[in-house]
Amino acid sequence: MGALVLYMVKYENDQKAAMLNNASMRDRAGIHRKAIADFGGKPIAQYGSYGEYDMVYIYEMPDDVTVAANLHLTDSFGLAKYSKIVPLLSAEDFMRSMEAADKVETEYSPATR
Numbered sequence: 001m002g003a004l005v006l007y008m009v010k011y012e013n014d015q016k017a018a019m020l021n022n023a024s025m026r027d028r029a030g031i032h033r034k035a036i037a038d039f040g041g042k043p044i045a046q047y048g049s050y051g052e053y054d055m056v057y058i059y060e061m062p063d064d065v066t067v068a069a070n071l072h073l074t075d076s077f078g079l080a081k082y083s084k085i086v087p088l089l090s091a092e093d094f095m096r097s098m099e100a101a102d103k104v105e106t107e108y109s110p111a112t113r
Contacts (some may be wrong), residue, residue, distance in 0.1 A: 002041075002062045006086040007051040015081075016082070027053055036061070039070045058088070 005107045011019075011029075029046040032055070041061040049056050063067050064087075070083065089097065092111045 002060050003061050003064045003067050004044075004088040004090075005058070005067055006078075006088075007057040007059065007087055008049075009055045009080045010052065010082050011054045011095075012081045015079075029057075032057055035070060035074065039066050041066065041070070043096045 011028075019028070029048075032046065033043045036057075036059050041059050041063060043059045045058040045059065047056045048054065061070065066087070071083070074080070074083075
């Protein structure tokens, strides 16, 4: 598996107005699927939302560098007011990361441990 991410997008108000006025601009998920595929990625889930974010995507990219390249390109087009990306781990990988954290020897000593 490559890099699995959650990507949340908030559109500018003028972008939303354009989507309302132009039906061909409404399929943001379709545009995003194409951008993911252009970088060798695979869309997993896409949802419209309301509130803080307008769209939410879960997708897999070949690696973290490809995720960053996709975001650089998307940002350069000004396609969103702001966005947030969250790296995701499978439940098994999360457990392995907890085990690795527990086993590492370090001089760092938090007060709660």
